Amino acid sequence: MAGYLGSYGKDFAPPVSVGRKAWEDDRRSRIIGKSRVSVQVSDLAVAVNGGKAVVKFKQAYSDDSLNVSSRKTLELVKAGERWVIVRESTG
Numbered sequence: 001m002a003g004y005l006g007s008y009g010k011d012f013a014p015p016v017s018v019g020r021k022a023w024e025d026d027r028r029s030r031i032i033g034k035s036r037v038s039v040q041v042s043d044l045a046v047a048v049n050g051g052k053a054v055v056k057f058k059q060a061y062s063d064d065s066l067n068v069s070s071r072k073t074l075e076l077v078k079a080g081e082r083w084v085i086v087r088e089s090t091g
Contacts, residue, residue: 001028009077009084034063051078 005024014023031037040060047054055074062068075087 001032004031007085009079009086011086013087015088015090037063052076053083
């Protein structure tokens with residue numbers, strides 16, 4: 001979980017009107033304890049402009065009880081040597 005949540009920058013704004021801690025707690029509850037989580041990415045498009053990037057893709061997610069496909073857009077910024085997510089949207 002630390003690596004997953006560490007992919008999101010300090011300035012990440014959750015896609016719904018909840019605070020960062022509530023968003024992280026929700027993510028933990030969705031992931032921890034699952035015997036199986038699968039994420040497949042297709043139709044990937046990346047646009048980089050200096051220290052910013054926009055990534056669009058189709059995501060197929062499944063776990064023990066959920067199976068969903070959606071289009072996702074991630075906005076990233078360069079933070080030192082890493083790229084971190086600062087905004088995420090679905091649809």
